[in-house]
Amino acid sequence: MANTTKVAAIFGVLVLLQVSCAAGRHVQVKDSGERVHDAPAVMSLTDFHSGPAACDGKSHSNDLLLASLTSAWYGGGIRCGKMIRIVTTRGVAVEAMVVEECDIEQGCGEHEISTSAAVWKALGVDVGIGELPVTWSDLD
DSSP, X not given: OHHHHHHHHHHHHHHHHHHHHHHHHHXXXXXXXXXXXXXXXXXXXXXXXXXXXXXXXXOOOTTSOEEEEEHHHHGGXXXXXXXXXXXXXXXXXXXXXXXXXXXXXGTOOTTEEXXXXXXXXXXXXXXXXXXXXXXXXXXX
């Protein structure tokens, strides 16, 4: 009888873990497809002129307001060409167009957006600080 109880308890834990893992994967999929509002992120600087962007295969001027989203937010290109709003902790905001994926395998953090020098300038932030806490939102 005691062994049956142990087996049932272990089985219950395994089922709970499997359901939890499945739920975690579901959330990850939702992140890339649903509208984002005030998502906390770390903003870094990137050079959009150095090579072709994932969205359109073209290089872009760093004088344009451009953004690159981490893979989960990029969502396989679902936000390509769309505008996002980036807001600093001081409340200064700018709108930028998504043209690139900031892949974790290329060194981007899980909650990172990389932006052009023009975005930093519009926010009144020195690019020399390296990273800046921000929030970002999808625009309609």
